[in-house]
Amino acid sequence: MEKIGIVGGGLAGSLIAVYLAKRGFEVTLYEKRPDMRLNRISAGRSINLALSERGINALRKVGLDKQVLETGIPMSGRMMHRVDGERSYQPYGKEGQAIYSVSRGLLNVKLLELADEMDNIKIVFDSDCVGANLKTGEVRLKGKDGNTFTDTFDYVIGSDGAFSAIRQEMQGRSMFNYSQTYLEHGYKELTIPAGPGNTFLLEKNCLHIWPRESFMLIALPNLDGSFTCTLFFQMNGPLSFESIDNTEKLDAFFDQYFADAKPLFEDLHGDFFNNPTGTLCTIRCYPWSSGKMTLVGDAAHAVVPFYGQGMNCSFEDCVVFDEMFDKFYPDWEQLFEAYEKSRKPNADAIADLALQNFVEMRDLVADEDFLHFKKVEHELTELYPGKFKSQYELVTFTNEPYSYAREQGARNSELVKKIIRDNLENKLNDSEFMDTLFSEYIK
Numbered sequence: 001m002e003k004i005g006i007v008g009g010g011l012a013g014s015l016i017a018v019y020l021a022k023r024g025f026e027v028t029l030y031e032k033r034p035d036m037r038l039n040r041i042s043a044g045r046s047i048n049l050a051l052s053e054r055g056i057n058a059l060r061k062v063g064l065d066k067q068v069l070e071t072g073i074p075m076s077g078r079m080m081h082r083v084d085g086e087r088s089y090q091p092y093g094k095e096g097q098a099i100y101s102v103s104r105g106l107l108n109v110k111l112l113e114l115a116d117e118m119d120n121i122k123i124v125f126d127s128d129c130v131g132a133n134l135k136t137g138e139v140r141l142k143g144k145d146g147n148t149f150t151d152t153f154d155y156v157i158g159s160d161g162a163f164s165a166i167r168q169e170m171q172g173r174s175m176f177n178y179s180q181t182y183l184e185h186g187y188k189e190l191t192i193p194a195g196p197g198n199t200f201l202l203e204k205n206c207l208h209i210w211p212r213e214s215f216m217l218i219a220l221p222n223l224d225g226s227f228t229c230t231l232f233f234q235m236n237g238p239l240s241f242e243s244i245d246n247t248e249k250l251d252a253f254f255d256q257y258f259a260d261a262k263p264l265f266e267d268l269h270g271d272f273f274n275n276p277t278g279t280l281c282t283i284r285c286y287p288w289s290s291g292k293m294t295l296v297g298d299a300a301h302a303v304v305p306f307y308g309q310g311m312n313c314s315f316e317d318c319v320v321f322d323e324m325f326d327k328f329y330p331d332w333e334q335l336f337e338a339y340e341k342s343r344k345p346n347a348d349a350i351a352d353l354a355l356q357n358f359v360e361m362r363d364l365v366a367d368e369d370f371l372h373f374k375k376v377e378h379e380l381t382e383l384y385p386g387k388f389k390s391q392y393e394l395v396t397f398t399n400e401p402y403s404y405a406r407e408q409g410a411r412n413s414e415l416v417k418k419i420i421r422d423n424l425e426n427k428l429n430d431s432e433f434m435d436t437l438f439s440e441y442i443k
Contacts, residue, residue, distance in 0.1 A: 001025050005139055005153035007129045008160030009033075011104070012297030012314040014111035016157055018062050019322040021118045028151065029121060030141055032128035032160075037109055048220040048228045049107070050075070050207070050308030051100040052396040058315035061322075064114060068107060072100030073221045079206040085260040089206070090374060093393050094381060098205070099308060101220040129165040132156065134173070134291035155332055156293040162283055164299035170290045183280040183304060183358075185215065186235045190271040192264045194225025201264050202227060209361055212257050215239075216362040219261075229261075231272075232280075232362065241277050280304045282351050286344055289336035296321060300340075301347035306358040307395060309350050313402070317343055349402035353395065353409075377416050379428055387438050388412070408443065415441040 001024045006013050009031030017029045051072055059065040076098040077091040092099060115121045126144035137153045158166025170176050195201045200221060202208055208219040208227070215234060219227040234240035244250050247269050254262040262268065283302035288295040297314035321339050328335035360370075380388040391409025394400050415437060419425060427433045 002154035004028070005137070005151060005156040006030065007132075007139060007156065007158050007166055008164070008297075008299070009112065009123065009125070010159065010161065010297070011108055011111065011311055012318060013157070013159030014108065014115050015058060015062070015315060016159060016296055016318040016321065017115050017121050017123075018111070018118065019318055020157075021115070021121045022062070023322075023325060025120065027121045028153070029115065029123045030127045030129065030139070030151075031123065031125050033125065035112075035123075035125045036105060037112060048101050048222065049104050049311045050220070051102045051107075052308065052312050054309070054399055055312040055315045056100075057399055058312075058319045061319065062114065064110060067110060068102060069100060071106055071223065072102040073223065074098035074100055074205055075207045075221070076205055077207075079203055079208045081208060081210045081258075081260055083212070083257065083259075088371070090371075091378065093390075093397050094385060097393075097397050099207075099396060101207070101222070103222070104311075129160055132158075132166055132169045132293065134169055134293050137292040154292065158293060158295045158299045159297050160299055162281060162298040162302035164295065166293055167285060167295055167299050170285070170287075170293070170295075173290055176285065176287070176290075178283075178285040180281055180283045180302075184234055184236070185232050185358075186241055186277045186279050188231045188233070188241065188272065188277050189275050190217075190229040190231060190265060190268065192219060192227040192229055192261070193266045198225035200225050200227075210258050210261060211362050213363045217258055217261065218361075227264075229265075232358075235277070235279075244272075247273075282355065284348060284351065286340070287337075288340040288344070292332075294321075294336045294339065300343070301351060303347075303351045303354045304358060305354070306361055307350060307354040309354065309395065309402075313347065313350050316346075316399075346402040349406040350395070353391075353402070353406055372420065373416055376419055376425060376428075377412070380416070383428060384431075384434065384438070387435075387442065411441045411443065 004020050004025045004027045006017050006027060006029045009029050013029060017027050021027050051068065056065050059068055077089055080088045080090065112123065116123060127141045129139060130142050130148065131140040132138065137156055138150055139156060140148060140150050142148050156166065158164050160166060171178050192201060202219060204221050210217040215232055217229060217231050219229040221227055236242045244253055250269065250272055254268065281302055282304055285300060288300045296317040303310050303313065320342055324335045324339045328338055377390050381390055381393060391405055391412055394405035394408060395402065
């Protein structure tokens with residue numbers, strides 16, 4: 001069997017290492033960070049991710065789904081917090097459907113532990129990729145001591161994130177398309193601590209959103225009762241991260257826009273002024289493969305986080321890549337080509353949807369017309385579960401292609417708008433009438 005190198009031991013890298021090892025390949029996984037298991041991340045405060053069906057499906061295939069779900073908190077809907085403190089709840093899907101708030105660190109640890117159990121996976125930490133030869137499969141790495149060394153593989157998977165060294169090598173070849181686009185917004189992590197006895201100070205099973213038109217605050221629950229909050233805010237301008245440069249301005253900002261949340265923070269000043277401000281970037285490229293190397297995850301398609309699908313999309317890359325072996329192995333060139341052709345349209349679709357959802361989350365969720373639209377849409381999902389699925393349901397609770405979810409979502413919008421515009425809500429229970437409408441809009 002071929003010797004496979006994987007550059008990047010994050011979520012996608014560690015998962016695809018397991019997939020390849022299960023097929024019998026000799027796998028070496030290089031990760032630039034130290035072994036996070038030596039400084040084990042607690043189940044409490046950490047960066048949260050939203051795990052949904054695509055990610056669960058990928059974990060199910062390696063037997064990790066139940067373990068991971070036991071450490072996650074189901075979120076069945078989003079709780080909107082208006083400026084005046086009034087709250088409204090929107091379910092994500094039908095009864096029993098939920099996304100899961102999980103710790104990125106704990107999930108990465110579980111994947112590394114699973115990889116370490118396999119005899120044909122070797123994990124090398126503190127090894128930063130500084131270059132590669134796409135034709136020969138040689139990878140150049142810098143170790144903890146600062147010295148550079150090389151390793152050569154039959155094939156290499158670049159799973160080294162949005163600023164991938166493997167992708168940078170591909171960018172030097174002709175006919176390689178690449179773009180990166182930053183939002184004018186950045187983000188900052190804040191923490192709402194647990195209450196007495198590790199109680200939750202907000203509703204536990206919700207993703208909380210404070211939509212404020214051009215910016216927003218969100219909060220995801222942790223197992224220890226705390227919430228990891230993220231402020232998505234303009235980087236520059238009269239009201240921005242740049243403009244809030246002292247505690248008085250910060251207090252005035254939260255008093256005006258997040259008055260109900262402000263008392264819940266234990267160290268708002270410390271979190272805001274000490275935690276780093278991150279940027280939000282969409283990266284697209286093509287082709288994803290060159291010579292003996294290919295890309296998975298953020299290395300191929302970094303997306304903004306507003307649909308909660310970055311990890312799920314990366315995990316789905318691993319599933320599709322693995323499935324290609326049944327069709328094309330041992331023809332690696334054809335395997336790589338089929339993989340990237342399958343995934344590229346879907347990666348572009350979820351990138352578009354994530355940008356679209358930012359506008360919905362920060363602005364539209366507080367708009368009365370939009371709330372009416374969502375009410376009608378939800379009624380359709382409840383009345384006709386076998387025929388009508390919302391775009392959110394298609395993205396989050398199925399494994400249908402993202403590209404289909406985007407296209408059908410657009411048709412759904414036209415259908416719901418027609419029902420509202422033509423005063424057809426009294427016809428929602430008329431299955432014969434609705435079947436006629438569905439035949440026109442649902443493909």
